[in-house]
Amino acid sequence: MVKGSIDNSLYDKYPNLILGFHGCHLETFERVLYRHEHLKRSENDYDWLGHGIYFWENGYERAMEWAKVRYAEKARVIGAVIDLGYCLSLTDIRCTNVLKVGYSIMSTMYKSMGMKLPENKNGRSAVDVLLRNLDCAVIQQIHAYNEERGAEPYDSVRGVFSEGNAAYPGSAIPEKTHIQICVVNPNCIKGYFSPMPPEEGFRIP
Numbered sequence: 001m002v003k004g005s006i007d008n009s010l011y012d013k014y015p016n017l018i019l020g021f022h023g024c025h026l027e028t029f030e031r032v033l034y035r036h037e038h039l040k041r042s043e044n045d046y047d048w049l050g051h052g053i054y055f056w057e058n059g060y061e062r063a064m065e066w067a068k069v070r071y072a073e074k075a076r077v078i079g080a081v082i083d084l085g086y087c088l089s090l091t092d093i094r095c096t097n098v099l100k101v102g103y104s105i106m107s108t109m110y111k112s113m114g115m116k117l118p119e120n121k122n123g124r125s126a127v128d129v130l131l132r133n134l135d136c137a138v139i140q141q142i143h144a145y146n147e148e149r150g151a152e153p154y155d156s157v158r159g160v161f162s163e164g165n166a167a168y169p170g171s172a173i174p175e176k177t178h179i180q181i182c183v184v185n186p187n188c189i190k191g192y193f194s195p196m197p198p199e200e201g202f203r204i205p
Contacts, residue, residue, distance in 0.1 A: 011094075012086055012087060012088075012089070012094075012095075013085065013086055013087070014083070014084040014085070014087055014089075017081050017082065017083055017190065018057055018058070018081075018082050018084065018181070019057070019058055019079060019080070019081065019082070020055025020056065020057055020058075020079070020080045020082045020181050020183075021055055021056050021058075021059050021060045021062075021063035021064075021077050021078070021079055021080075021195070022039060022053070022054065022055050022056075022063060022077065022078045022079075022080065023056075023062075023063040023064060023065075023066040023067030023070075023075065023076075023077055024039075024067060024071075024075075024076055024077070024078055025067075025070075025071045025074050025075070025076065026071070026074040026075075026076050027074075028076070028078075029076035029077075029078055029194075032078055032192050033078065033192055033193075033194055038053075038186055038189070039053045039078070039080075039189075039192075040053070041053055041186075042054055044136070045118070045133050045136060045137070046123075046130075046131040046132055046133050046136060047132065047136045047182070048132045048135060048136070048159065048161065048180060048182075049090075049135075049136075049139060049157040049158075049159055049180060049181075049182035050135075050136050050139030050140050050143065050157055050182055050184070051136075051140060051182075051184070052156070052157065052182040052183050052184040053182070053183040053186065053189070054180060054181070054182055054183075055080060055082065055180070055181045055183065056178055056179070056180060056181075057158070057178075057179035057180070057181050058179075059178050059179070060077055060079070060195055062176065062178050063077045064077050077195055078192055078193075078194070079192065079193045079194065079195045080189050080190075080191070080192050080193070081189070081190045081191045081193070082156070082181065082183060082188055082189055082190065083155075083188050083190060084155065084156045084158060084181070084188060085155030085156055085185060085188050086152055086153070086154055086155045086156075087154065087155065087156045087157070087158055088139070088142070088154045088156070088157045088158070089157075089158040089159075090157070090158065090159035090160070091158065091159070091160055098142060099138060099139075099142070101142075102138045102139065102141045102142035102145065103138045103141075105141055105145060106137060106138055106141040109141075117134060117137075118133035118134045118136075118137045119133060119134055120132050120133060120134045120135060121133070127164070127165060128163050128164070139157060142154070143184070153184070153185070154184055155183070155184055155185040155187075155188050156181060156182060156183050156184055156185070156188055157181075157182040157184065158179065158180070158181050158182075159179070159180055160177070160178070160179050161177065161178055161179075161180060162174045162177050163176040163177060163178065164176030164177070
């Protein structure tokens with residue numbers, strides 16, 4: 001990648017479908033699965049991976065845990081089959097370099113307007129950065145920059161997040177570490193489904 005540019009790459013297309021899980025309220029569950037509506041985009045200033053439809057990658061239990069905290073007995077989980085397409089994967093050094101370029105562009109723009117950059121904050125958590133205003137703004141700047149240039153837009157954003165307390169005393173592994181997917185292009189979602197329990201007496205392949 002040429003310094004100071006945000007370009008497509010030979011390896012930014014993920015070759016396989018993945019499973020994502022979205023914690024939600026019963027009403028949302030029924031609207032999506034029975035009325036065939038799409039999940040709504042999240043467009044908060046503090047969204048961790050910018051604006052889009054959020055899923056935990058292969059994370060049914062985490063999605064249900066999140067939903068139960070918010071919706072108690074009305075908590076449900078929707079599964080989705082997802083093609084990440086052209087993905088801004090923050091597990092890849094090439095994409096974290098894209099983040100640096102996005103930050104540089106945004107920082108210059110804010111400075112020229114005499115504005116203060118957004119900040120990431122813990123919110124109500126003592127250990128986790130829950131309000132990702134800066135990260136969200138940088139990712140949205142990258143999307144805007146690509147659109148202005150007529151460059152190929154990112155279909156999705158993917159990131160690994162360390163969250164929660166240590167898994168055990170002395171561990172450097174937080175107990176809620178997970179992979180999040182933010183689907184920017186809803187056509188990446190090939191279908192929704194209701195997760196089901198395994199069939200007893202058979203192994204899980």
